[in-house]
Amino acid sequence: MVQDEKLMEKIVALCKRRGFIFPGSEIYGGIQGMWDYGPVGVLMRKNIKDLWWKEMVQLRDDMVGIDSSIIMNPKAWDASGHTQAFTDPLVECKVCHLRFREDKPDEIADHEKIHKGEKVEWTNPQNFNLLVKTFLGVIEGKESQAYLRGEITNGVHVNFKNVMDSTRVKIPFGIAQIGKAFRNEITPGGFIFRDREFEQMETQFYIKPEKEEGEKWFDYWKQNRMDFIISLGIRKDKLRYKDHEKLAHYAKAATDIEYEFPWGFDELMGIHNRGDWDLSRHQEYSGQNLKVKDMETNEEYTPWDIETSGGVDRLMLVLLIDSYKEENDRLWLSLSPKLAPYKAAVFPLLANKPELIEKAKKIYQDLRQDMMVAWDDRGNIGKRYASQDEIGTPFCITVDFDSLEDQAVTVRDRDTATQERVKISDLKEYLQKKIQT
Numbered sequence: 543m544v545q546d547e548k549l550m551e552k553i554v555a556l557c558k559r560r561g562f563i564f565p566g567s568e569i570y571g572g573i574q575g576m577w578d579y580g581p582v583g584v585l586m587r588k589n590i591k592d593l594w595w596k597e598m599v600q601l602r603d604d605m606v607g608i609d610s611s612i613i614m615n616p617k618a619w620d621a622s623g624h625t626q627a628f629t630d631p632l633v634e635c636k637v638c639h640l641r642f643r644e645d646k647p648d649e650i651a652d653h654e655k656i657h658k659g660e661k662v663e664w665t666n667p668q669n670f671n672l673l674v675k676t677f678l679g680v681i682e683g684k685e686s687q688a689y690l691r692g693e694i695t696n697g698v699h700v701n702f703k704n705v706m707d708s709t710r711v712k713i714p715f716g717i718a719q720i721g722k723a724f725r726n727e728i729t730p731g732g733f734i735f736r737d738r739e740f741e742q743m744e745t746q747f748y749i750k751p752e753k754e755e756g757e758k759w760f761d762y763w764k765q766n767r768m769d770f771i772i773s774l775g776i777r778k779d780k781l782r783y784k785d786h787e788k789l790a791h792y793a794k795a796a797t798d799i800e801y802e803f804p805w806g807f808d809e810l811m812g813i814h815n816r817g818d819w820d821l822s823r824h825q826e827y828s829g830q831n832l833k834v835k836d837m838e839t840n841e842e843y844t845p846w847d848i849e850t851s852g853g854v855d856r857l858m859l860v861l862l863i864d865s866y867k868e869e870n871d872r873l874w875l876s877l878s879p880k881l882a883p884y885k886a887a888v889f890p891l892l893a894n895k896p897e898l899i900e901k902a903k904k905i906y907q908d909l910r911q912d913m914m915v916a917w918d919d920r921g922n923i924g925k926r927y928a929s930q931d932e933i934g935t936p937f938c939i940t941v942d943f944d945s946l947e948d949q950a951v952t953v954r955d956r957d958t959a960t961q962e963r964v965k966i967s968d969l970k971e972y973l974q975k976k977i978q979t
C-alpha cells in the first residue's frame with residue numbers, strides 16, 4: 543500500500559502506547575491480520591457500536607436486531623455462493639514467492655519496487671477462497687468441516703422467517719446485526735484496515751421485489767449512511783461515493799462510501815442491492831418457504847434486500863486518522879465526545895492534599911454513574927492534560943483550593959484548551975449537554 547507512512551506509523555504507535563490497539567498475541571511475535579483492543583480502544587469500539595445500534599434499531603420503527611451464531615450449517619455457505627465465489631484473485635511473485643491480490647495494482651507495484659529493477663514475473667491468477675475453515679465434533683478423525691462466517695449477512699437471512707413470525711414487522715423492514723467475521727485475506731494490512739478477524743455492522747432491509755422500490759431504498763440508504771458518518775465528525779471533503787464497476791455474485795447494484803486514507807481513497811462501507819439472491823438461494827437449498835404474502839393481492843413473493851455493511855474496525859481507523867491533530871508540541875484526538883473513550887477526566891490539583899482528593903473523588907464517583915470518567919492524580923496538570931488529549935478526552939475537570947470555597951471546578955476543553963469555571967451542582971448537566979452535540 544502506498545501511504546503517508548509517517549501518519550500511519552504515528553497512529554499505530556499512539557494506539558499501542560495509550561492502550562487503544564495492540565498487535566494480536568504480541569508476546570509470541572504476533573499473528574498477521576489479528577489485533578487486540580486495549581482498555582481505551584475497547585471503550586471507543588463500544589461507543590461506535592452503541593451509536594450505530596441506537597440509530598439503526600432504537601430510534602427506528604422499521605428495524606429489529608438479532609445476534610446470530612458465528613458458525614452455521616455449512617449448507618448455508620453453499621446456498622449463499624460463498625463456497626464457490628467468495629474469492630480474490632491470487633498471484634505469486636516468482637522471485638520471492640510472496641502472494642498478492644491481482645486486483646490491487648498499487649500493492650503489486652509496491653512489491654515490484656522492492657526487487658529494484660529486477661524483472662518480476664507473476665503466476666497466473668487463481669481464485670483463492672477467503673472462507674476460514676474449522677472443524678467441529680468430539681470424535682477424532684470424524685470431525686465435520688464448518689466455516690467461520692465470512693460476513694455476518696447469512697445469519698440474518700436464515701432467520702428472516704423467524705423474525706417475521708415472532709415480531710410484528712411488515713415489509714418494508716430491516717434486521718440489524720453487529721458481529722465478528724473472518725476472512726483468510728491474502729494481504730491483510732493497513733493496520734486495522736484489512737484484518738483476518740474483524741467486526742461488521744450490517745442491516746438487511748427487505749422490500750417488495752420491484753425495480754422502483756429497489757432504487758428508492760438504495761438511494762435512501764446511501765444518503766442515510768453518508769449522513770451517519772458525517773454526524774460522527776468525519777470531514778466531508780474526505781468522503782465520497784464510488785459505484786462498483788464489477789458487482790459481487792449477489793449484487794444488482796453496489797456503492798461504497800470511501801474515505802481518503804493516507805494511501806488514497808478506499809472503502810469504508812458498502813450499500814448493496816442484493817435483490818432476492820439470498821432468500822431465493824436459501825429457499826432452494828433448505829426447501830423452506832421464505833416467501834411473504836401480499837395482503838392486498840394475496841400473492842406470495844420473495845422480498846429483495848438492500849444491505850448496508852460497514853466494519854467497526856475500519857470505521858475506528860477512519861476516526862483515528864481523521865481526528866489525529868498535532869500542533870506545535872501538542873498532540874490530540876479531536877474525537878466527537880459521543881465516541882471519545884472517556885467523556886471527562888477528574889484531577890485533584892495536588893495529590894498530597896486529602897481535602898482536594900476527597901472533593902475530587904466525590905465528583906468522580908458521581909459522574910461515573912452516568913458516563914465513563916478517568917481519574918488522574920499523577921504529575922503536574924500540564925502532563926495530565928497532555929495524557930488525556932492523546933486519548934481524546936473532551937473535558938478535564940480540576941478541583942483546586944477555590945473549589946473548597948466556591949463549590950465550582952475548572953473545566954478545560956480539549957480542542958480549544960480554553961477553561962471555564964462550572965458549579966459542581968451543574969457539572970453533570972453541563973457535560974451531558976456538551977456530549978450530545
Ligand code: GAP
Pocket residue numbers: 692693694695725727734735736737738739740741742744809810811812849851852853854855856857
Ligand atoms: N455483507 C456484505 C459484505 O460483507 P464487504 O464489502 O465484503 O461486504 C463490508 O464488507 C464492510 O466490512 C467493508 O466495507 C469494510 O468496512 C468491512 N470489511 C470487509 N473486509 C474487511 C477486512 N478484511 N478487515 C476489516 N474490515 C473489513
